[in-house]
Amino acid sequence: MGERIKKAIGVEGDFKTAILPMINYSYANIYMGGAGYIISMYFTIFLTDVVNLSLNQAGIIVMLATVWDAVTDPVMGIITDRTRSKTGKHRRYLLWGIPLMVLSYTLLWNSYGLDAKSSPTTAMLYFVLVYMLYKTAYTIIGVPHTAMLPELAPEYNLRTQYNSVGYLFNSAGMVPAFGIAVLILSIFGSNDNLTSASRMPFLVIGITLSVFFGFAVFMTYAKTREPSSLNNKNEKLDIKYIIREYVLVFKNRSFRQYFFMSLAYQFATGFYANSKVYYIKYLANQYKTYAVFNAVAGVAEAAAFPLNYALTMKHGKKKCGNIVTPLMVAGLAIGLIMQSGGSIFWTALMMLSMILYPFGMSGLGFVSTNIFPDLTDVDEMITGRRREGVISTFSTLIKKSISGVMAALVGFTLQGFGLVTGDKVSEYEKMHNTMFEQTANAVTGVRICVAVIPIVAAIISLILLKRFRMTKEDHTMIRAAIATKHKYGSVTLTDEQKQRCELVSGQKFENTWLGQVTDKEDTIPHCLDTDSNGNYLILLELKMEKEANLND
Numbered sequence: 001m002g003e004r005i006k007k008a009i010g011v012e013g014d015f016k017t018a019i020l021p022m023i024n025y026s027y028a029n030i031y032m033g034g035a036g037y038i039i040s041m042y043f044t045i046f047l048t049d050v051v052n053l054s055l056n057q058a059g060i061i062v063m064l065a066t067v068w069d070a071v072t073d074p075v076m077g078i079i080t081d082r083t084r085s086k087t088g089k090h091r092r093y094l095l096w097g098i099p100l101m102v103l104s105y106t107l108l109w110n111s112y113g114l115d116a117k118s119s120p121t122t123a124m125l126y127f128v129l130v131y132m133l134y135k136t137a138y139t140i141i142g143v144p145h146t147a148m149l150p151e152l153a154p155e156y157n158l159r160t161q162y163n164s165v166g167y168l169f170n171s172a173g174m175v176p177a178f179g180i181a182v183l184i185l186s187i188f189g190s191n192d193n194l195t196s197a198s199r200m201p202f203l204v205i206g207i208t209l210s211v212f213f214g215f216a217v218f219m220t221y222a223k224t225r226e227p228s229s230l231n232n233k234n235e236k237l238d239i240k241y242i243i244r245e246y247v248l249v250f251k252n253r254s255f256r257q258y259f260f261m262s263l264a265y266q267f268a269t270g271f272y273a274n275s276k277v278y279y280i281k282y283l284a285n286q287y288k289t290y291a292v293f294n295a296v297a298g299v300a301e302a303a304a305f306p307l308n309y310a311l312t313m314k315h316g317k318k319k320c321g322n323i324v325t326p327l328m329v330a331g332l333a334i335g336l337i338m339q340s341g342g343s344i345f346w347t348a349l350m351m352l353s354m355i356l357y358p359f360g361m362s363g364l365g366f367v368s369t370n371i372f373p374d375l376t377d378v379d380e381m382i383t384g385r386r387r388e389g390v391i392s393t394f395s396t397l398i399k400k401s402i403s404g405v406m407a408a409l410v411g412f413t414l415q416g417f418g419l420v421t422g423d424k425v426s427e428y429e430k431m432h433n434t435m436f437e438q439t440a441n442a443v444t445g446v447r448i449c450v451a452v453i454p455i456v457a458a459i460i461s462l463i464l465l466k467r468f469r470m471t472k473e474d475h476t477m478i479r480a481a482i483a484t485k486h487k488y489g490s491v492t493l494t495d496e497q498k499q500r501c502e503l504v505s506g507q508k509f510e511n512t513w514l515g516q517v518t519d520k521e522d523t524i525p526h527c528l529d530t531d532s533n534g535n536y537l538i539l540l541e542l543k544m545e546k547e548a549n550l551n552d
Contacts, residue, residue, distance in 0.1 A: 022162050024223035025152060026169040028094065028145050030216035033170025034177035035105060035138075038209065041294060042181065044407075045277045046109070046202055047127065048421040049194040052116040055421060057124045059411020062274070065131035066404030072136055073400065076143040077393030078242065081386075082234045088151075088226030089389075090144035095221045097140035102210040104134035109206030111199060141217055147388035150376045151226055154542075156475045157313060159373045164309050167366070171302050173216065178298065180212075181205050182291045193287065245390050253506025254378045254470050255391070261464035262368045263402065267457035269361060270403050272332065274410040275449035282419060282438050283446045284350055285340045293354045301358035308366040316472060318465055321367035325462045328360025332458065335451030340437070364461055371468065374475050381478050382505055384485075384513030410449050417445025470504045478504070480528050480536035481514055487538065490517050492525040 047058040076093075083089040107130045114123040153162045188201035235241055249255060281287035308320040334353035339346055376388050419442040438446075477497060484491040491514065493501070498509040509515040529537045 021152065021224070022165040025145075025148070025162060025220060026166040027219035027223065028141065028217045029166040029169035030173035031101070031213035032138075032142060032145070032173070034173025035209065035213050037174040038177050038181055038205070039108075040273050041178070041277070042202070043108070044274065044411075045194060045281070045421075046198075050196055050198045050202065051111050051114065051123055051127070052196060053120065053124060053127075054116070055411040055415040055419065056408075057116070057120065057411075059274075059408035061124060061127045061131055062407035062411075063404035064128050065135050066407060067401050068132045069135035069139060070400035070404065072139045073143055073393040074242075074246065074390070075393075076139050077147065077389030077391075078237075078245070079389070080144050080147055081389040082232065082237070084230050084232045084234075086228050086230055088148075089229040089232070090148040091221055091224060091226060093140050093144040094217055097137050098214045098217050098221075100133070101137035101141060101217070102214045104130060104137050105210040105213065106203075106206040108134050109202040113199075115196065143389060143393055145220065146392045148224070148226055150373045150388050151386070152224075153373070154479065155539075156374065156472045160309070160312050160317065160370050163366075163369050163373075164305070167305060167369075171298070173213070174298060176212070177209055178291075178294065180208055184208070245387070248383055249379065249387075249391060251507065252375065252378050252382060254468070254504050255375045256506070257464065257468045258368070258371050258375060261461050261468065264457045264461035264464060265364045265368060266403060267406065268328075268332075268454040268461060269365075270406040271410060271449050271457070272357070272454045274407050275414065275446060278414060278419060278421070279335060279338075279446050279450040280350070282421070283340065283443055283450075284338050284346065286347060286350055289347065289350075293350065296351060297354045297358045300355040301362045304359045304362040305366075308363055312366065312370060317367055317370045318468060321363045321462065321465050324360045324363035325458060325465075326360065327356045328364070329455055329458050331355070331357030331360060332451050332455045335447055340443075364458070364465070367465060371470075374470060377475060377478055377482065378470070378505055380482055381501065381514045382507055382512045413449055414442070414445050417448075418442045419445055474500050474504050476536065476539070477528065478514075480539050483538045483542060484526050484528060485514055488524075488526040490526055492527045497528070 044058050044062065047053045047061060048055060053061070080089050080093065083092075085092065108127075111123065111126070114126055116123045149159065149162060153159045184201045184204050185198070188198070188204075190198040190201050250259075277287075277290070280290055280293060286293070304324060307324070311320040311323060331353045334349055334356075338350065338353075372392070376386065376391050379385075379387055379391055418439050420436070420438065478501065481491050481493060481497070481501070493509075498515070501509050501512070501514065505512060531537060531540070
C-alpha cells in the first residue's frame with residue numbers, strides 16, 4: 001500500500017530516503033500553521049473585546065509588531081546565509097528560538113490585569129512590546145526553516161512534495177490548536193461571547209499551545225540534517241554589501257513576477273483575515289457559530305489540497321491557482337450582500353462563504369508556496385551564490401510591512417466608519433435587554449474591508465499569476481547548467497536555452513554568472529548532456545552522490 005501511495009503522488013525512493021526527510025522537516029510547520037491560525041482567529045478581538053483597546057489601538061499594535069517582523073527578517077536572512085557550521089546554516093537557530101517563542105506566546109495572551117478602560121496607553125505599550133518579542137522569536141525560527149528547503153529539496157517536483165507535506169503539518173498544527181482553544185474557552189464559558197471576563201482562558205490557551213508548538217520545532221531541529229556550510233566564503237559585511245545584496249534580488253524577473261503576485265494575494269487575505277471576526281460578530285451577528293464557521297473553513301481549505309496537489313504535479317505550479325481562485329472571489333462576494341440576523345438563510349449563506357473562500361484561497365497560496373524555492377536557483381544563475389535567506393527575507397520585508405499597515409488600515413477604517421466593539425456593546429445589551437445594532441456606515445466599513453478590497457486584490461493576483469513564465473523544464477535546465485558551471489568553470493548552452501534563461505531572469509545571458517567564462521583558457525564546450533529519457537546527466541550524477549552519502 002505504501003508503494004502505491006508513493007507512486008500515486010510521484011515520490012521516488014524508499015521511506016527512509018524519500019518520505020522521512022519530508023516529515024522531519026515539516027514538524028516545525030505545526031508551530032507555524034497553528035500559532036498563526038490562533039492569532040488570526042482571536043488576537044485582535046482579544047485586544048478589543050477582552051482588553052478593551054480601541055480598533056485603532058489594536059490595529060497599531062499589529063502594525064508595529066509586523067513592521068518590526070519585516071525589519072528583522074532580512075537581518076536573520078543575512079545571518080543564516082553567512083553562517084559557517086558543520087551542521088549547516090539553519091538548524092541551530094530553530095533550537096535557539098524555542099525558549100523565546102514559548103515565553104512570548106504565553107505573554108501574548110496574558111494582560112496581567114491591564115485594562116484599556118483605566119490605562120489604555122500602558123495596555124497598548126505592553127502588547128506592542130510582547131507582540132514584537134513574539135515576532136522576533138518567529139523570525140529566528142521561521143526564516144531558517146524556510147531558507148533550508150531549497151537545499152534539502154533541489155528538484156522541481158520534490159519541492160512541491162515537501163511543501164505538500166508541510167501543508168499537511170500546518171493542518172496538523174491548526175486542528176489541535178483550534179480544538180484546544182475552543183475547548184478551553186468552552187470550559188470557562190467564553191466560547192459564545194468574549195468580554196473582559198475572558199482573560200483566564202486565554203492565558204491557559206497561551207501556556208498550553210506554546211509548549212505544544214515548542215516541542216514541534218524541537219522535533220525538526222533534532223531530526224533534520226543539512227549539508228555543512230564550513231566552506232562558505234563571506235564578503236565583508238557593511239551597508240554597501242547589504243544594499244547590493246537586496247538590489248540584486250529585485251533584478252531577478254521571476255522574483256519580481258512572484259513578488260507582485262503574492263503581494264496582491266496578501267492584500268486579499270490580509271484585509272479579510274483582519275476583519276473576518278468583526279464581519280461575523282457585528283455585521284452578521286453570528287458569533288455564537290464562530291467556532292463552527294472556522295472549523296468548516298479549515299475543512300474546506302484542507303479539502304482543496306488533493307486537487308491543488310494533483311493539478312500541480314500534472315500541469316505545473318500555476319494551474320491550481322488559475323482554476324480555484326474564482327471560488328475565492330465568489331466566497332468574498334457573499335460579504336457584499338450578507339445581512340444581520342440568525343435566520344437559516346443567512347446562516348447557510350455565511351456557511352457557503354466559509355467553504356468557497358478558503359477552498360479558492362488555497363489555490364493561490366499553494367502556487368505562491370511552491371514557486372518560491374525555485375527563485376533561489378534563478379538567483380544563483382545570476383549571482384553564482386546560494387542566497388536562500390536573502391531571497392526569502394527580501395520578499396517578507398516588503399510584504400510584512402504592508403501586512404502591518406493593512407492591520408492598522410482595517411482598524412482605522414472600521415473605527416472611522418463607526419463600528420462599536422468591546423464592553424460598550426455588552427453593556428448596551430444588558431442595559432436595554434436587546435441586541436446592539438451597528439449603524440449603516442459601520443456595516444459599509446466592514447463590507448469594504450472583508451469583501452471589496454479582497455475581491456479587487458484577488459483578481460489582480462490572478463492576472464499577475466498568468467504572467468509568470470518559468471516552467472518545470474526551464475527550472476531543470478537552469479539547475480543542470482549551474483551544476484555544469486560549478487564543475488567545469490563554464491557551460492555551453494544552445495541559443496534556445498540562452499533565450500529561456502534570459503526570459504526567466506530578465507538579464508542578458510552574458511551578464512549573468514552563468515554566462516560568464518571564468519577561465520579564458522577553457523575552450524572545451526561543456527554542453528548539457530541528456531540520457532535517452534531526456535534527463536540531464538549531471539543532475540542524475542548529483543542525485544546518485546546524494547543517495548550514496550545518505551546510505552553512508
